[in-house]
Amino acid sequence: MKDRILLSSPHMSGKEKVYVEEAIESNWVTPLGPFVDKMEAMLSSYTNVPYCAVLNSGTSAIHLALKLSGVSEGDYVICQSMTFSATANPIIYEKAKPVFIDSEKDTWNMCPISLERAIKDLMSKGISPKALLLVHLYGMPAKIDEIIRICNTYYIALIEDAAEAIGSSYKGKACGSFGDFGILSFNGNKMITTSGGGALLSRNEKAIKEAKFLATQAKDNAPHYQHSKIGYNYRLSNISAAIGVAQLEVLDSRVQARRENHEFYYNSLKHLSFISFLKEPKDYYSNRWLSCILIDPIKSGGLNCNDIILALEDENIETRPLWKPMHLQPVFKDELYYGNTVASDLFENGLCLPSGSNLAKTDLERVVNILIKVFKNAGLIK
Numbered sequence: 001m002k003d004r005i006l007l008s009s010p011h012m013s014g015k016e017k018v019y020v021e022e023a024i025e026s027n028w029v030t031p032l033g034p035f036v037d038k039m040e041a042m043l044s045s046y047t048n049v050p051y052c053a054v055l056n057s058g059t060s061a062i063h064l065a066l067k068l069s070g071v072s073e074g075d076y077v078i079c080q081s082m083t084f085s086a087t088a089n090p091i092i093y094e095k096a097k098p099v100f101i102d103s104e105k106d107t108w109n110m111c112p113i114s115l116e117r118a119i120k121d122l123m124s125k126g127i128s129p130k131a132l133l134l135v136h137l138y139g140m141p142a143k144i145d146e147i148i149r150i151c152n153t154y155y156i157a158l159i160e161d162a163a164e165a166i167g168s169s170y171k172g173k174a175c176g177s178f179g180d181f182g183i184l185s186f187n188g189n190k191m192i193t194t195s196g197g198g199a200l201l202s203r204n205e206k207a208i209k210e211a212k213f214l215a216t217q218a219k220d221n222a223p224h225y226q227h228s229k230i231g232y233n234y235r236l237s238n239i240s241a242a243i244g245v246a247q248l249e250v251l252d253s254r255v256q257a258r259r260e261n262h263e264f265y266y267n268s269l270k271h272l273s274f275i276s277f278l279k280e281p282k283d284y285y286s287n288r289w290l291s292c293i294l295i296d297p298i299k300s301g302g303l304n305c306n307d308i309i310l311a312l313e314d315e316n317i318e319t320r321p322l323w324k325p326m327h328l329q330p331v332f333k334d335e336l337y338y339g340n341t342v343a344s345d346l347f348e349n350g351l352c353l354p355s356g357s358n359l360a361k362t363d364l365e366r367v368v369n370i371l372i373k374v375f376k377n378a379g380l381i382k
């Protein structure tokens with residue numbers, strides 16, 4: 001069996017061990033500690049957002065962002081439908097109501113037209129949405145200017161789910177730095193990893209202070225354990241942060257490597273009329289977390305994405321369909337949805353290719369060769 005090629009796997013720099021050892025030697029084997037402080041400072045400086053709390057997951061960061069935006073039971077929260085379920089689940093933790101919005105074709109992210117239609121319809125029913133969860137999917141920044149304008153017009157808090165978008169920017173500004181809150185993820189399959197972890201970013205100093213308070217069991221300032229709020233155990237450990245500091249040191253080279261993967265796939269497949277790529281519009285800079293392709297169902301004579309996935313799996317190559325939109329998920333089937341079929345068409349016709357920053361040129365060539373073989377077998381090319 002040939003070596004397995006994974007979709008996106010952890011990529012160590014070598015410094016992780018050194019820093020973890022340093023944490024152990026100094027007995028900072030604790031939640032919080034010097035690497036936690038260092039990682040927060042590095043993230044603030046990298047994104048140009050002054051306040052940051054590192055947490056045990058991106059999901060925790062989204063949960064706290066919703067709480068700090070004042071979301072509570074019965075409130076409506078607008079959410080991009082085309083995303084990973086972790087974006088939407090915290091809405092339910094707070095017993096709030098998700099309102100899912102379709103994507104647009106340029107960036108695959110939230111469609112500003114469907115969004116404005118949704119808000120107007122909700123308002124006509126006397127509903128003012130409290131917060132909006134915008135995602136920068138696969139590292140591609142969303143239509144930020146339009147979304148910010150709409151959030152400002154209707155007084156809706158903007159939470160940017162930049163879990164997949166550290167290292168991406170729009171007009172030179174980092175994803176995660178535009179909203180009232182930005183969230184990042186350091187799960188094992190993301191751009192960089194702490195094995196598991198996340199971060200909450202904000203320009204609001206008080207909000208981040210409150211996030212740190214809630215994330216450490218909401219202990220009041222008293223000599224005994226006193227609580228006037230419900231808290232969480234959401235902080236990142238100093239050991240995880242030691243890994244995170246080493247990973248942040250090499251982030252730019254990781255972005256570069258993923259962009260080169262995308263470039264390779266693009267150059268190898270762009271001549272095929274039935275394949276298209278997610279283009280980078282002017283002013284957009286994507287970290288190309290995952291390289292994705294769309295197969296035109298008509299031009300490809302009905303070649304099915306699942307057949308391609310299976311053919312690659314036979315060669316021990318891991319690929320995935322694009323995210324299944326939330327409004328199509330059984331668990332969210334009764335929730336509101338505004339839009340058409342952009343997200344569901346993407347889901348039907350899209351594929352994520354192996355995209356790790358640790359892939360060798362020969363790995364990428366193997367993937368492309370199998371794809372070409374599948375297209376030949378389907379009679380699409382000679």
Ligand SMILES: *Cc1c(COP(=O)(O)O)cnc(C)c1O
Pocket residue numbers: 056057058059060083084086087135161163164184185186187196197198
């Ligand atoms: C990974 C991911 C998350 C969740 O991050 P965790 O750190 O795994 O909790 C949230 N949103 C999106 C879009 C993601 O891809």
